[in-house]
Amino acid sequence: MKKNIFAVCDLEVEYAFNFMDYLNQKRNLPFEIQVFTTAESLVAYGKENHIELLLISDKAMQREVRELGIGKIIILSEGVHPPELDQYSSVYKYQSSSDVIREVMACYGEEKSLNPVDFPAMKKNMDIIGVFSPLGRCLKTSFALALGQILAKERAVLYLNLEEYSGFEELFGKKFSANLSDLFYYVRQGNENLVHRMNGMIQSVNNLDFVPPVRTPSDIQTVCWEDWERLLQAITLQSSYEVLILDIGGGADENFQLLELCNRIYMPVLNDTMSACKITQFENLLRIWNKEKILEKTEKLHLPFHADNISPESYVEQLVWSQLGDYIRKLLRKERT
Known part of the structure; x- marks a missing residue:
């Protein structure tokens, strides 16, 4: 079965792809990783595919993104972001990738109930x-x-x-x-x-x-x-x-x-x-x-x-x-x- 989508959207191209490289090394994550460097490409993808988890920089956040029906949105913040984004959980951008992903998973785990259909066992034996x-x-x-x-x-x-x-x-x-x-x-x-x-x-x-x-x-x-x-x-x-x-x-x-x-x-x-x-x-x-x-x-x-x-x-x-x-x-x- 196909994994759920974890999308990352950041306008800073180098940061986005370095973070993607880190995520691709994390074999434990039950997600398929997709990275975008423009809000437009994210929206186009989101219209065709359900995104379960989105980590998006405050500068990339748009009304069209909110309308995609994403399971969980987390703001990748540079320290201060617009008040209208306060409704979303946020993590600080400029820390280690391991700390970012740990905080993202903690935010996701606080609110998201496990659905065996959405998160199937990835193997029969351990x-x-x-x-x-x-x-x-x-x-x-x-x-x-x-x-x-x-x-x-x-x-x-x-x-x-x-x-x-x-x-x-x-x-x-x-x-x-x-x-x-x-x-x-x-x-x-x-x-x-x-x-x-x-x-x-x-x-x-x-x-x-x-x-x-x-x-x-x-x-x-x-x-x-x-x-x-x-x-x-x-x-x-x-x-x-x-x-x-x-x-x-x-x-x-x-x-x-x-x-x-x-x-x-x-x-x-x-x-x-x-x-x-x-x-x-x-x-x-x-x-x-x-x-x-x-x-x-x-x-x-x-x-x-x-x-x-x-x-x-x-x-x-x-x-x-x-x-x-x-x-x-x-x-x-x-x-x-």
Whole structure:
């Protein structure tokens, strides 16, 4: 089925096409992207095609555009726009493309109810990859972030960190206005618009999308299985993601059920005696609880040492070209043969 239309109209040609290039890299957006640099070309197109979402500069807005029956109009504002445009949501033009699209999706998600006919599942199956270890300090999250960035070069990938203490705001050097705690709030409210709400929270690094993790440990500890099930079902059926990476910590009470959902599981391990004993305890517990299928799809990994004397701001992106990144590329090539 054809995707809905997300149109962008800006009289500044270079800005319009640079923004289009960014949008075309965002494989998770459930829209077909169309870009216009004149209001006349937009109107001509809109008369023949239904536009679900329009991001338009205040200078390009005309009466003919309002008459097109567009699902949602958002003004791309330079800071001050005419009072007659106050009826529309607006986003500031001169910020990063990622911030613009995140605000656009947040505006869209606030008002638009999800229609399964308008937003069909873009695929039948999603590859769910679990990264888990009962050990600490084993490069689990570094591996998951590097894996996600490498896979995101060719596929639409969403990464969820389920740890109690992720350190992501410190790692990325920024405060996140919304995170996984907010997403679960909408889950518990029975919000039928979860994917659009989530799209308004998405952050990206090297084309890898992620929802910022929780700030408070209790926010991940108190998530019940029904909430996990509903969220993962929405992501699987209503988003355009092809791969979901779950970086599973020790704080979620539903770890075993989450691991059972995964198509495959990577488990970083260490060679010392104490670590071996902990791994054995975990494996014995799985057998006691009749969860042997988790063991069958788990691959233990002895990851190469990764120097961590890198500034937090560049750490995540440099993972791709580190020894760890080389290790992951070899791992993926081996799995494909």
